[in-house]
Amino acid sequence: MNETRYAAVAKDLMDGIANGRYPVGSLLPTEFELCDLYEVSRHTVRAAINQLLSQGLVSRRKRVGTRVEASQPQGGYSHSLATIADLAYLAETQQREIQDIRHFVADISQAARLGLVPGEHYFCVSSIRVDRTHRAAPMCWTDVYAQRDYAKVIDLAREHPEQLIASLIEQHFGRSIAVVDQQVRAVLLSDEMARLLKAEPGSPGLKILRHYRDSEGVLMTVSETVHPDDRFTLVTQMRRDRAAT
Known part of the structure; x- marks a missing residue:
């Protein structure tokens, strides 16, 4: 897995959440959609999503998706x-x-x-x-x-x-x-x-x-x-x- 690539994907998603492209309460694109958007593997997308999860920006639920919970990181970076x-x-x-x-x-x-x-x-x-x-x-x-x-x-x-x-x-x-x-x-x-x-x-x-x-x-x-x-x-x-x- 390319750590630098997933860091770049995570950064862009964080920017999108911060500037309202993905508003609080909305769902992020699916893993497959993110793979197509960034031209990366599912491993890279999942690692990027984990970065957002660790900062309290999103939550994940089966058969629901990845929901935006906050526009700024919670409890530090x-x-x-x-x-x-x-x-x-x-x-x-x-x-x-x-x-x-x-x-x-x-x-x-x-x-x-x-x-x-x-x-x-x-x-x-x-x-x-x-x-x-x-x-x-x-x-x-x-x-x-x-x-x-x-x-x-x-x-x-x-x-x-x-x-x-x-x-x-x-x-x-x-x-x-x-x-x-x-x-x-x-x-x-x-x-x-x-x-x-x-x-x-x-x-x-x-x-x-x-x-x-x-x-x-x-x-x-x-x-x-x-x-x-x-x-x-x-x-x-x-x-x-x-x-x-």
């Missing part, structure tokens, strides 16, 4: 991220609002925490990200770190708030991201972070640290993102190793 392209799709649904830019030399503590090289020159772009269709509260706070050789990307980040900074580096510096290492851990929101994200101080949050590397394993960018726990759910999928069966 759920995202299935299986490829680098999925990260790019996620970024396209959000708007970057840059809050701060700083240049620094990585000390030993920063290098150890973020996987940087001590003594090297870096910059950090700090942003709030808001959902394009649901702007009631920020989705997250993100700090993106990169070497000063890529500093020209800062202006590009302002011009293209919907694109990942890592993707902008790919496009304009001739680099290619081959792998993203991801670490996820639970945190409690500090008073300052809660204020920035319009959340309760001390409430649970999710911190995601991502290292973007090229095919040689060379680090291109690092992002550190904090989500309030009620605004983001990270969905992963595990498959049986055929060699182990």
Whole structure:
């Protein structure tokens, strides 16, 4: 199953629900109709519908169909991220609002925490990200770190708030991201972070640290993102190793 394709189908259906193409109370097209509409398999359509189900946008009943229950996601946002392209799709649904830019030399503590090289020159772009269709509260706070050789990307980040900074580096510096290492851990929101994200101080949050590397394993960018726990759910999928069966 092509995860990127079902994410695109889910996004288009969500947009259709949000803008009234599929109003609350109406039925979505049948699975077969959606297959024809998007030129995809039933597996892809079902995976896309599951994304909508997980966000409380629709319900399903046998011999009735898929009914639209809400025009906006309920209880936060759920995202299935299986490829680098999925990260790019996620970024396209959000708007970057840059809050701060700083240049620094990585000390030993920063290098150890973020996987940087001590003594090297870096910059950090700090942003709030808001959902394009649901702007009631920020989705997250993100700090993106990169070497000063890529500093020209800062202006590009302002011009293209919907694109990942890592993707902008790919496009304009001739680099290619081959792998993203991801670490996820639970945190409690500090008073300052809660204020920035319009959340309760001390409430649970999710911190995601991502290292973007090229095919040689060379680090291109690092992002550190904090989500309030009620605004983001990270969905992963595990498959049986055929060699182990």
